[in-house]
Amino acid sequence: MGHMTDGAGDGEPESSDSLKGFGEVVKAFRKRAGYTQEEFAPLVRYSVPTVASIEQGRRFPPPEFVARAEEVLDAFGVIRGAARHLSRQPGLASWFRQWARLEAEARTLYTYECRLIPGLLQTEAYARTLFTNQLPPLDDAQIEAQWVARAERQQLLRVRPNTAYSFILEQHLFLRRTGGAQVTRNLIDHVLDLAKQRNIEFQIMPVVRETHAGLDGPMQLLETPEIRWFAYCEGQESGQFISSTKVVSMLQMRYARMRSQALTLEDSLSLLQRMREEL
The missing domain is CATH 3.30.870 (Endonuclease; Chain A)
Structure with a gap:
């Protein structure tokens, strides 16, 4: 079924412009707030490698990451809005x-x-x-x-x-x-x-x-x-x-x-x- x-899981490799774009948005707001990835990761309760993967567009952001990043970075709703346009997710069939x-x-x-x-x-x-x-x-x-x-x-x-x-x-x-x-x-x-x-x-x-x-x-x-x-x-x-x-x-x-x-x-x-x- x-x-x-x-x-x-249709096993497709994850790579899309929307994911990369979302990662760039997070990175821009993180830098605007003056956080390194090492400082930002515990604030959103994710590991540094996970944050790096999301910012590089290699991993689909979980809903809780989106919510915490939006709050921690005071992103004016931009991060949440960008997440709504993500088009691909690893492990989910198209x-x-x-x-x-x-x-x-x-x-x-x-x-x-x-x-x-x-x-x-x-x-x-x-x-x-x-x-x-x-x-x-x-x-x-x-x-x-x-x-x-x-x-x-x-x-x-x-x-x-x-x-x-x-x-x-x-x-x-x-x-x-x-x-x-x-x-x-x-x-x-x-x-x-x-x-x-x-x-x-x-x-x-x-x-x-x-x-x-x-x-x-x-x-x-x-x-x-x-x-x-x-x-x-x-x-x-x-x-x-x-x-x-x-x-x-x-x-x-x-x-x-x-x-x-x-x-x-x-x-x-x-x-x-x-x-x-x-x-």
Whole structure:
């Protein structure tokens, strides 16, 4: 499925004018503020090599780097604005990048998945199990690029407390035991930990369900800061970005029905706890 639910990793080398331009903007504001890279790095809580890579246009800046650099350098919104125009990201498939950029600023994000645990929720062990079993095989550098991209995206769940996240996951995703029992136990623990956040909701669709509004497959829906809704559906080697209000409305209707068909929030977490105990 499109490199594991979130378009991670077509292995393209990272090099683009937009990344280099962003790096130059950061460098100019850093020098304007009178900081060396060694002085600037701890202020944004990143290593000196990471700061150097971003300034040289060799690494895509994580959302938290953009936010901290904007604040530390008092950049008048220029750094944040430049980040919105970045066009490439290592470890993310080309068809997913448009969605990833919207995802980073979404007010609301809904995800239904029936094939595997969504990328935003995966533990490192679970993700690496997927990467190492991908066909055709990936080399070590490609696997590392995919994990780095996924780990950076996962920060959204921690650094965007005002974004409302809803996940509907099929029960069988945990019953499959991808990576083994211990990987699954750690995965359930991770999901239960995320569920403690006020802005994250999990619902489990039980194995036995006589009516199901999601039989046409996985979907993602998001609301932008401008109160516009978009949808995204991913296949084996492609992703479909949907802006048609008619289609988005139809998918919203299906998602709303699935929320009523899935277990309640409390029952979903109780089921996960029981499943963990049984592993």
